[in-house]
Amino acid sequence: MKFIIVVGLFLTLISFQNCAQVGLENNVSNVEPLYASGKVQLCLPENYTLENIIVKNLNLVQSKNDLQPDSDIDGISDPEEIALGLNPLDRSSYGNIMDRVCLFLSPDGNCQTQSTQNCSQSRNPFGLTNCDLDPLSLDTTQYYSTAGIDTDNDGISDLLEILSDTQSNVADASEDSDRDLITNLEEIRRGSHPFKSDKEFNATIFNNISSQQISNQNHLYLDSGCEQELWNVDIKSIPFAQNLKAFIDSDESANQDPHILSFTRAEKTNIVLVTLKISSKIGQNLPSQFYFKSVLVNRNQTSLDLNMSQFILAGKGKP
Ligand SMILES: [Ca+2]
Ligand SMILES: [Ca+2]
Ligand SMILES: [Ca+2]
Ligand SMILES: [Ca+2]
Numbered sequence: 114m115k116f117i118i119v120v121g122l123f124l125t126l127i128s129f130q131n132c133a134q135v136g137l138e139n140n141v142s143n144v145e146p147l148y149a150s151g152k153v154q155l156c157l158p159e160n161y162t163l164e165n166i167i168v169k170n171l172n173l174v175q176s177k178n179d180l181q182p183d184s185d186i187d188g189i190s191d192p193e194e195i196a197l198g199l200n201p202l203d204r205s206s207y208g209n210i211m212d213r214v215c216l217f218l219s220p221d222g223n224c225q226t227q228s229t230q231n232c233s234q235s236r237n238p239f240g241l242t243n244c245d246l247d248p249l250s251l252d253t254t255q256y257y258s259t260a261g262i263d264t265d266n267d268g269i270s271d272l273l274e275i276l277s278d279t280q281s282n283v284a285d286a287s288e289d290s291d292r293d294l295i296t297n298l299e300e301i302r303r304g305s306h307p308f309k310s311d312k313e314f315n316a317t318i319f320n321n322i323s324s325q326q327i328s329n330q331n332h333l334y335l336d337s338g339c340e341q342e343l344w345n346v347d348i349k350s351i352p353f354a355q356n357l358k359a360f361i362d363s364d365e366s367a368n369q370d371p372h373i374l375s376f377t378r379a380e381k382t383n384i385v386l387v388t389l390k391i392s393s394k395i396g397q398n399l400p401s402q403f404y405f406k407s408v409l410v411n412r413n414q415t416s417l418d419l420n421m422s423q424f425i426l427a428g429k430g431k432p
Contacts, residue, residue: 147353149385149410151417153346156339160397163344165268165390167302168322168417170353171376171407172383174276175306180318182354186240186376186384188213188276197222202360204376209234209244213275218248236367237261238405238427239272240374246271251281255431262403262428268390269301270403270427272374277301278308304352321349348417353383353410372425374407382411389424401430 149170155163173180174190181190184201189212191201197216199206207215207222209232215224232244241261246252256266263270267286274281279290279297286298290307297307304320324346327337337343359380362368367375378384385408393399404424408417 147355147412147415148350149348149353149383149408149415149417150350151348151419153344153348153387153417153419154337155344155346155389155421156337157342157344157391157421158402159341160394160399161391161402162342162394163324163326163389164392164401165298165388166322166324166344166346167269167273167388168320168348168351168385169273169276169301169304169388170320170351170383170385170410171276172357172378173304173352173354175304175309177309180304180352180354182357184358184360185212186276186360187211188278189216202358204363205244209242210248211241211245211275214245214249217275217278224248234364236364236373238373238425239270240364240367240376241272241275245275249275249281253282256401257403257428257430259428263390266401266430267298269298270388270405273301273386273388277306318352320351322351323347323349351385351410351417353385353415355381355412357381357383374405378409379411382409384408385410385417387417387419387424388427392430403427403430 157163171186172183174183176190181192183190185204187204194201199212204211206212208225210224210229215222218224228247229244232247234242234244236242237259239261243252246261251264251271252260253264254260257263261271264282265284267284269286271281279285287296289296291310293310300307324344327343327345357380360376360378362375362377367373368377387406389404390401392401405427406419406424
């Protein structure tokens with residue numbers, strides 16, 4: 114009898130521990146948030162200036178006043194996918210289209226048409242395919258020679274716009290869609306949601322970044338050996354989640370070609386994406402350039418230290 118009671122107590126303890134773990138996995142900000150940080154030093158090509166830098170943990174999305182994990186980086190958090198009957202480890206549960214794009218086109222998931230079934234699945238540098246770009250009218254090369262880089266040329270990549278619910282083909286970076294007095298661009302920079310007012314949001318889990326142009330009066334400038342425009346970006350804190358399951362990107366080209374963003378990562382590891390837009394100095398009439406770099410972060414690797422030579426050119430604009 115005594116043995117049964119002890120075993121029963123033991124099993125209860127085990128199940129309690131499991132419940133606690135499941136709770137932690139599903140709710141990022143209930144655990145103490147973990148942060149990555151680093152210094153980005155950018156010595157720009159001749160006659161260019163920095164227009165925009167955005168740092169984003171692709172595996173976290175804002176939901177009400179919380180951050181939630183998005184294991185497959187399709188713009189829908191794991192708990193929301195489970196609630197909708199989708200697969201949190203499949204970026205295109207409905208077929209060829211990314212889950213966020215499908216639900217945008219049709220909230221009941223009936224987004225399949227003739228054109229979305231026969232579309233090309235080859236990826237652009239940000240992992241978007243024609244199946245995602247065509248139905249959103251992002252398949253143009255008006256500003257960039259590659260489609261789906263930054264269709265509206267507002268400095269926010271199409272991928273980040275899709276993940277943030279902003280309009281990828283209307284330059285709405287300076288709008289304030291949720292009227293909380295913070296522009297859409299600033300919301301995306303901070304990691305808050307452009308369509309959900311931040312009044313209830315826990316400010317300690319925002320991204321904290323500052324950037325500064327180093328002038329040629331400054332000794333840092335002389336030390337760097339940079340003969341062009343030099344920028345220092347101080348990434349003070351980017352939150353990341355610890356309890357994420359591993360994700361294997363089904364696209365082989367993305368896993369092998371460094372010029373295409375891969376969504377593959379080990380468990381407990383997050384993907385932080387840094388995008389840069391540089392543009393011509395006044396009077397030079399040079400094409401804009403859009404760059405990216407993805408960094409894997411986890412408890413043992415929290416450094417976001419980068420320099421210009423590590424960034425990958427995603428697309429060149431038209432002069
Ligand atoms: Ca997801
Ligand atoms: Ca999914
Ligand atoms: Ca854009
Ligand atoms: Ca706003």
